Amino acid sequence: MKGIIRTRVGYAGGEVPNPTYRKIEDHSEVIQIEYDPAVINYERLLEVFWNSHDPTAMAYSRQYMSILLFHDEEQEKIIEKSRQAYEEKSGKSVLTEIKELDRFYSAEGYHQKYYLQNRSGIVEEVRGMYSDFNDFVDSTTAARLNGYVAGKGTMEDFEEDIAKINLSEETEQKIRELLEILW
Known part of the structure; x- marks a missing residue:
């Protein structure tokens, strides 16, 4: 997703x-998502959140529950407004x-x-491409490729992104072959 700077999995x-x-x-x-508000706003991130799972279903465990954690009152207000809109819809x-x-x-590390x-x-x-593991984990390139190899995104987005990444032709081809299977 355009505007995402880095993502990290955690607890x-x-x-x-x-x-x-x-x-x-x-x-x-x-x-945890770090994003550029000049490219994507918090409301759009919440829209993706609500539409990427069923927030009306009871979680079978606390580990995998649907949860939104805010940093300040402004985010809390935006979340509440977004939640209400989802419920109405x-x-x-x-x-x-x-x-x-x-x-x-x-x-x-193995979860990142x-x-x-x-x-x-x-x-x-x-x-x-990265000097240490944390640079890999925090990289936008790794985040976007992680999404693609998980079967998310579109071929159009992939082609736009891959043109900006300096991968070998062999690796690009492996990803394309995988995407043909996943998509």
Whole structure:
């Protein structure tokens, strides 16, 4: 999605310090998004959030529940307005928990850019573009490619993005072949 600067998977929403995937306690798995408000606004991000899952369904566990965490009163007001609009449009009550973010804990490395990291023959070249793992995790390139290899996006967006990324022809072809299967 245009305007997203970096994304990181992690845990938040609970009280127990230092959660991990194996010991998540009272936290939920979340994604932290840094974005450029000159390119995409908060309302559009919320629109994507509401439409990317069923926020009216009861979660089967706290780990995978629908949750929105805000940083300030302005974000809270925008979330509430957006939630109300979703409820009016769908005719259903939203069960998404909405609360202030206390602390975000970054997930373990193997959870970051998960789909991309599990595409042998592609990830090696992308990882080689960055001096350390955190640079890879925080990169817009890795985030966008992670989405594509997960089957998200459009071929038009992919072609526009891939033209800006300096990948080998072989790796580009591997991604295209994968997208043909996924799409």
